[in-house]
Amino acid sequence: MRAFWKRHPIWSAILVAASFVLLWLIFAIWPPELVAVIGKKKVFVNALLNGITLGALYFLVASGFTLIFGLMRNVNLAHGSLYLLGGYIGYEVATLTGSWLLAFPAAFLSIACLGLVLQVLVFRHLDGQDLQQTLITIGISIVLADLMLWVWGGDFYQILAPEMLSGPVETFIQTGVKRSTGAPIFLKYPAVRLAILLAAVVIGLGMWLILNRTRIGMYVRAGVDDREMLSASGVRVQLVFICVFAFGAGLAGMAGVVGGTFQSMAPGEDTRFLLSSLVVVIVGGMGSIPGAALGALLVGLAEQFGSVYMPTYAVVLTFLIMVLVLAFRPQGLMGKG
Amino acid sequence: MAQSETVSATDATKARKSELGRKLATVPANVWFVAIILLLVPTFTGDFVQYQVFGWSFVLGLISLSLMFLAGYGGMVSLVQMTVAAVAGYCVAIFGTSGVAEISMGWPWYLSVIAAILIATLFCVATGALAVRTEGIYTIMITLAIASAFFYFTRQNYTIFNGFTGFNGVLPPHLFGIDWRSPTAFYYLSLFWAAAGYFAVVYVSRTPFGLALQGVRDNPRRMAALGYSVNAHRIAAYAFAGVLAAVGGILLTWSNGQISPGTAAVGPVIDILVIAVIGGINTPIGPFIGALIYVVLRTYALDFLVALNLSGERFKLLVGLGFLIIVYWSPDGVCGLWNKFAPKLRLKRKENASTEGKTDV
Structure with a gap:
């Protein structure tokens, strides 16, 4: 942090100023002139929160993708299919048992098993052949997409959140003052989205702790840097690969349950989430978990603000971020140079 | 003096003719x-x-050929080729005539076609310039992201791209009094351009540029040390591939009579890669073989699947499984299988012939 401050004093100043402006925008009651320029505060704060929660979902999907890529150099283009399959399995479990919470471990475990089988049966034999592995994942995504279409059809599915989380809760952010009584009006926001945000933060912190404080995390980090040296120092690299692939796949499956709760599941969502993970990983830096978090936040915010303030060109905004990053920092914001 | 000159001139033409004859004679019999x-x-x-099987195969093969050129000779797997083709198709619809009179500008066909090829090539070069900033496997990710951004953009934009519906009624001109959309005429039109693309790729791969490009594919650092500009060669390769894909895209638009965002959705974008890989991504003939297999499967899989008591919609499953099998066991596709087994067959035949000869003696 201090090194960054010293190396880029101007950027740091801009970042600090921007965060102050943002804090003011969130907590102050907007003067009428500002409302005349960019619309109501409620819209802005809603877009901000929606962007952050969407970013949280993107982070859940993309962190597995970037972990697998960073360690195994395997661009898993079937990652979106794993996400969607996890969502469907979660839906089946939730409707069968009536428990929303049970859907998460079920989706995680089943997709992790699928990832384990894929790694053991297919990818282990193609170690080092990047292009062939990627082509295989394309084939798997085509097959999985068609199988899912076969089983679940083209309808929309949504997993119902439990009673406790349905409906809005009042937050501490004040959007205005009631004209009649003068009492402050606070923003209402869906509880389920806040829960998801919380879960994503917990998972992100957990991953960071595992990666930085445990032995297996040390293996993974060493493998990202130089896997030949890691295997030469006696670590069973294939076992680490299997664990990471299963974990990354399981994370995608669990994200499917999350996505199926606050959005919906249908054919085509697999490619949507694959693409958002691609953009997130390109923006954030390949193989970096903090990069995935930053990229997911940026992409989620860009999508939500884009769809609120310039509806026709929302996609272009996301794309613009990617092009700018590629042009000025090809390795991604947090990638290693 | 004058006489001798004419004599030498006729000699020269004779020599040229005989040279051409010699070159033609070197063409193997199976090519003829x-x-x-x-x-x-x-x-x-x-x-x-003619129209649905061969015409479509030639067009898809041509677009796939542009990917093969980039991947096989340049080592860059670009998933943006179908998007380049769609850009060309959109340009033909926007500059030329279509069913959407409010947007189409109604230029004469030759102008709109030239503009389409130029703009599509520029688009391909711009994509390439972004993609060559990164290496190898990243190219797939970046080009896929660009291709999907184009798809979502065209679907949302109504002022230029007419949104979800796109353009219909985009027809080829009636040149020389021929309706180029009639099956036989379109067959020859697409065959001509497919052959032209094929021979152009074969020719370019043997030029100094093509050889340098293959050098860049095999060892970029060494080529850079030798004084070649690695990025310039890669971007030039994108430009050439862009022209191929643009021609394919115009033909595709004419044959369908329409262009819409679905033409360059993520599915078709990946299909182009699937076609190139099934056929063989290292030989120029591969994409055409792959396209023929793909189109035949797509057209006739319905009957086959119904015979197996499955719904005809499971076509994708068939293609996906076939793709998996080919990628796993023969990375060079069907052409790779041919190269693997043809020498053995020839050897066997020779052995048979020699043993027969022995028994004769």
Whole structure:
């Protein structure tokens, strides 16, 4: 942090100023002139929160993708299919048992098993052949997409959140003052989205702790840097690969349950989430978990603000971020140079 | 003096003719065979086979060929080629005439076609310039992201791209009094451009540029040390591939009579890669073989699947499984299988011939 401050004093100043402006925008009651320029505060704060929660979902999907890529150099283009399959399995479990919470471990475990089988049966034999592995994942995504279409059809599915989380809760952010009584009006926001945000933060912190404080995390980090040296120092690299692939796949499956709760599941969502993970990983830096978090936040915010303030060109905004990053920092914001 | 000059001139033409003859004589017999068969296909097939099977295969093969050129000779797997084709198709619809009169500008066909090829090539070069900033496997990710951004953009934009519906009624011109959308005429049109693309790729791969490009593919650092500009070669390769894809895209738009965002959705974008890989991504003929297999599967899989008591919609499953099998066991596709087994067959034949010869003695 201090090194960054010293190396880029101007950027740091801009970042600090921007965060102050943002804090003011969130907590102050907007003067009428500002409302005349960019619309109501409620819209802005809603877009901000929606962007952050969407970013949280993107982070859940993309962190597995970037972990697998960073360690195994395997661009898993079937990652979106794993996400969607996890969502469907979660839906089946939730409707069968009536428990929303049970859907998460079920989706995680089943997709992790699928990832384990894929790694053991297919990818282990193609170690080092990047292009062939990627082509295989394309084939798997085509097959999985068609199988899912076969089983679940083209309808929309949504997993119902439990009673406790349905409906809005009042937050501490004040959007205005009631004209009649003068009492402050606070923003209402869906509880389920806040829960998801919380879960994503917990998972992100957990991953960071595992990666930085445990032995297996040390293996993974060493493998990202130089896997030949890691295997030469006696670590069973294939076992680490299997664990990471299963974990990354399981994370995608669990994200499917999350996505199926606050959005919906249908054919085509697999490619949507694959693409958002691609953009997130390109923006954030390949193989970096903090990069995935930053990229997911940026992409989620860009999508939500884009769809609120310039509806026709929302996609272009996301794309613009990617092009700018590629042009000025090809390795991604947090990638290693 | 004058006489001798004319004599030498005729000698020169004779020599040139004999050189041409010699070159033609070096063309292997099976190439002649394939060429003659392809020229004669319309005499023994119906309209459907000419238009829907062969015409479509040639067009998809041409677009896929542009990917093969980038991947096989340049080592860059670009998933943006179908998007380049769609850009060309959109340009033909926007500059030329279409059913959407409010947007189409109604330029004469030759202007709109030239503009389409230029703009599509520029688009391909711009994509390439972004993609070559990163290496190898990243190219797939970046080009896929660009391709999907184009798809979502065209679907949302109504002022230029007419949104979800796109353009219909985009028809080829009636040149020389021929309706180029009639099956036989379109067959020859697409065959001509497919052959032109094929020979252009074969030619370019043997030019100094093509050889340098293959050098860049095999060892960029060494080529850079030798004084070649690695990025310039890669971007030039994108430009050449862009022209191929643009021609394919114009033909595709004419044959469908329409262009819409679905033309360059993520599915078709990946299909182009699937076609190139099934056929063989290292030989220029591969994409055409792959396209023929893909189109035949797509057209006739319905009957096959119904015979197996499955719904015809499971076509994708069939293609996906076939793709998986080919990628796993023969990375060079069908052409790779041919190269693997043909020498063995030839050897066997020779052995048979020699043993027969021995028994004769």
